[in-house]
Amino acid sequence: MTESYPVKISNKSTAQEFLDSFDNFLFDCDGVLWLGKHLLPYVKETLSLLEKLGKQAIFVTNNSTKSRAAYCKKFASFGIDVTQDQIFSSSxxxxxxxxxxxxxxxxxxxxxxxxxxxxxxxxxxxxxxxxxxxxxxxxxxxxxxxxxxxxxxxxxxxxxxxxxxxxxxxxxxxxxxxxxxxxxxxxxxxxxxxxxxxxxxxxxxxxxxxxxxxxxxxxxxxxxCGKPNQNMLNTIVSSKNLQLSKSCMVGDRLNTDIRFGVEGGLGGTLLVLTGIETEDRALEENAEHPRPKYYAEKLGDVYENLQ
Amino acid sequence: MTESYPVKISNKSTAQEFLDSFDNFLFDCDGVLWLGKHLLPYVKETLSLLEKLGKQAIFVTNNSTKSRAAYCKKFASFGIDVTQDQIFSSSxxxxxxxxxxxxxxxxxxxxxxxxxxxxxxxxxxxxxxxxxxxxxxxxxxxxxxxxxxxxxxxxxxxxxxxxxxxxxxxxxxxxxxxxxxxxxxxxxxxxxxxxxxxxxxxxxxxxxxxxxxxxxxxxxxxxxCGKPNQNMLNTIVSSKNLQLSKSCMVGDRLNTDIRFGVEGGLGGTLLVLTGIETEDRALEENAEHPRPKYYAEKLGDVYENLQ
Structure with missing residues (x-):
């Protein structure tokens, strides 16, 4: 499979192209939306923007220590309104x-x-x-x-x-x-x-x-059962009736999140650098992990670049 | 390397042949001499016989939780007199x-x-x-x-x-x-x-x-550092000045004890079945582990068969 060179979301046109390409966004949580107890910048604004545009947001986390109900509470603690049926945890x-x-x-x-x-x-x-x-x-x-x-x-x-x-x-x-x-x-x-x-x-x-x-x-x-295993994606796709080509996985790990999206045949992937990966890793061609379609310093860049 | 078919120590002649073949006996402890706090039958008599015959007994254990001094105490608790320089633990x-x-x-x-x-x-x-x-x-x-x-x-x-x-x-x-x-x-x-x-x-x-x-x-x-790594054997051989061909490793695990003896070029190995291995495993030809030269239901059979 030929991969295209990863596109960095760093200006208005790349942010707009990214948003226009998908109807469904699957988000990893820790390292993407927040780091521990700290919400990352412009995450709330980005999620609000998606909602305004009629996009679907789904949250996919490998953290098994919490139930989906406990995750809803965590979102609420940041002032973000999310329902249990939007959340897919490895538990x-x-x-x-x-x-x-x-x-x-x-x-x-x-x-x-x-x-x-x-x-x-x-x-x-x-x-x-x-x-x-x-x-x-x-x-x-x-x-x-x-x-x-x-x-x-x-x-x-x-x-x-x-x-x-x-x-x-x-x-x-x-x-x-x-x-x-x-x-x-x-x-x-x-x-x-x-x-x-x-x-x-x-x-x-x-x-x-x-x-x-x-x-x-x-x-x-x-x-x-968690990412990158396709059991998780099958559960999500069937319960949400997703069109794969219009869905994008957003995550901070190449070998779980991005692999999960690529192997699941999603239309796209976005790697954010607020977790464990670096720009060099995002761009390198490496047999051990796929490259993302898009990458950004942080998720909030999608919103910020459109202002 | 062609391995000979393992010989079972089950009568006087095999026991005598086994004893005559070696000057030095390296013993794994748990599963060979004792099981936890229980000394196995005729172990004390076998060790006494070796001493009487002028053979050298060395104790080689992968248990790192005890020091050699603590091991001496354990031997003493069974009424067996062993000095610290006879003991080689993975610690x-x-x-x-x-x-x-x-x-x-x-x-x-x-x-x-x-x-x-x-x-x-x-x-x-x-x-x-x-x-x-x-x-x-x-x-x-x-x-x-x-x-x-x-x-x-x-x-x-x-x-x-x-x-x-x-x-x-x-x-x-x-x-x-x-x-x-x-x-x-x-x-x-x-x-x-x-x-x-x-x-x-x-x-x-x-x-x-x-x-x-x-x-x-x-x-x-x-x-x-423990068995089957050869660092352990090198330490023993150099400090005891062992002649490899006249030395035999006695143990209850094929992939640590017997491998240790075979890869270290010792003259022989004895597998005892008082630990985790079975007679079928002792006899099978398997790329994953070497076969022993001798095997016995228990170490004490060496003594018992000579009575």
Whole structure:
């Protein structure tokens, strides 16, 4: 496939061309709209402009620690009005995968979670009981002779492990999760592949690095549900009835966001440089990741250049 | 290389042939001599027999959580008299690597440890200061704005990360270790590659799975010091002045112990089935691991078959 040279959104005509090319905009959140608790400049204005122009905005995040409901609250805290059906998180897409692909029975089959609250919340909305996750007994130091998750035996109703980022990950959680993964009939789902998690100017371990540890110990490979996996895109496209050629993925990572858009056959991609990528990376031809169709220093440049 | 078909030690003649073939016996410990706190049958008698015959016994363990001094105590708790110079642990071989290969300066350069007490103890014996490891402040939940290991800045004297098994591994330890690994001038040493750790009839996550998580998040590959890495064998051979052809590695894992012996050019290997391997695995021809020269249901069969 021949890629065109990435166009930088740096003046009125490139910003206008970008807006005119698409009806639907899929946004990654952290690193694109905000950095942690700080909204990036002109994000609100850009989203308002899209709304005024009748464009559809969809928010696609690999963060599994929050549910879609919790994400709505986060948008509201910035004064941005977003409804739950505009949000697709890897916690939600993992739950969709459990329901639609693995076809686990609600109220019968259970899920063991190695991850934060978002996963359990999304599963609960679909009627699934989960165990593990944020259970405070897992915060205790691990002791094989005392762990309530071992001495009472594994729960035979568990049919799936869902693993994601967990800032409370510890040996207790890893050890019990591994017991479930040693049962070949238990499915292994990873929320997202990101090996790192940028926060407050640091790079911390991401979901992918924790899941990798479980994969190494169990000798198994998970099914990943977040970007760039196309399960996520399929869920979005079918529930929103998107026309691919009129849709654009906006993100800050080449190997998840931009790959997600390119491999999904979307009409376009926009890389913003407010996250982990640089202009050099955006422009380089590299077999490891695709190039974006557009790039910009920040998302707000779309709005600013039109003023 | 043509391998001969593995010989099972199951009668007097095979046991006698095995003993006659070697002067030096290198033993893995857990899964070979004991399982956790339980000494395996006829181990003490086998070791006494070797001593009576003037054979040399050396103990080679990938367990980095204990120092050699702590291992001597463990032997003593079973009534077995072993001196520190008979023991080679991955904590010790990692410290030897830091001293002899990386040539870090004692009293000047420091080591960040992601692992248990054995590593710090062996480094301290060589004059190295270490930080991290068992520091109880790392047991606290991680908070990027409060961690004393972040808010006071990284220690610029740290020149090396040594990572190994840590039953208190948590996000705090992983996150800070990753900060040091993001400095290209900081070396990355892994004690051992074992992805699992058998204990009390369970299979728990091993050093390799934790180190893998750090490798994934940092995009770096560690230098491994334990079996089957030949750094460990070089240390043993040179300090004990071993004749390779008259030396035999005894272990319970094909891909660490037996590989270690085969790749190191030892005269022979003995696989015991008291650990994680089966007779089928011992006999199968498989590109993933070498076959042992001898195998036995348990180490004590060497003694028992001679009675």
């Amino acid at each position: 939600y897409s993992s739950a969709v995968y459990v329901r639609d692909f693995l076809k686990l029975k609600p109220g019968v089959d259970k899920v063991w979670i190695c991850g934060e609250a978002g996963i359990a919340e999304e599963l609960a909305l679909m009627g699934y009981d989960s165990i593990g996750g944020t259970d405070p007994r897992l915060d205790e130091p691990f002791d094989a002779e005392r762990s309530p998750f071992l001495i009472n035996g594994l729960d035979p109703a568990v049919r799936c492990v869902v693993a994601g980022l967990d800032s409370k990950i510890n040996y207790h959680r890893l050890a019990i999760t591994l017991q479930y993964l040693q049962k070949p009939e238990v499915h292994f789902v990873g929320t997202n592949v990101d090996s790192t998690y940028p926060q407050k100017g640091y790079i911390f371990p991401g979901a992918g690095s924790v899941i990798n540890s479980l994969a190494c110990a169990s000798g198994r490979e998970p099914i990943y | 010790y071989s990692s410290a030897v690597y830091v001293r002899d290969f990386l040539k870090l300066k004692p009293g000047v350069d420091k080591v960040w440890i992601c692992g248990e007490a054995g590593i710090a103890e062996e480094l301290a014996l060589m004059g190295y200061d270490s930080i991290g490891g068992t520091d109880p402040r790392l047991d606290e939940p991680f908070d990027a704005e409060r961690s004393p290991f972040l808010i006071n800045g990284l220690d610029p004297a740290v020149r090396c990360v040594v990572a190994g098994l840590d039953s208190k591994i948590n996000y705090h330890r992983l996150a800070i270790t990753l900060q040091y690994l993001q400095k290209p001038e900081v070396h990355f040493v892994g004690t051992n590659v074992d992805s699992t750790y058998p204990q009390k009839g369970y299979i728990f996550p091993g050093a390799g799975s934790v180190i893998n998580s750090l490798a994934c998040a940092s995009g770096r590959e560690p230098i491994y």
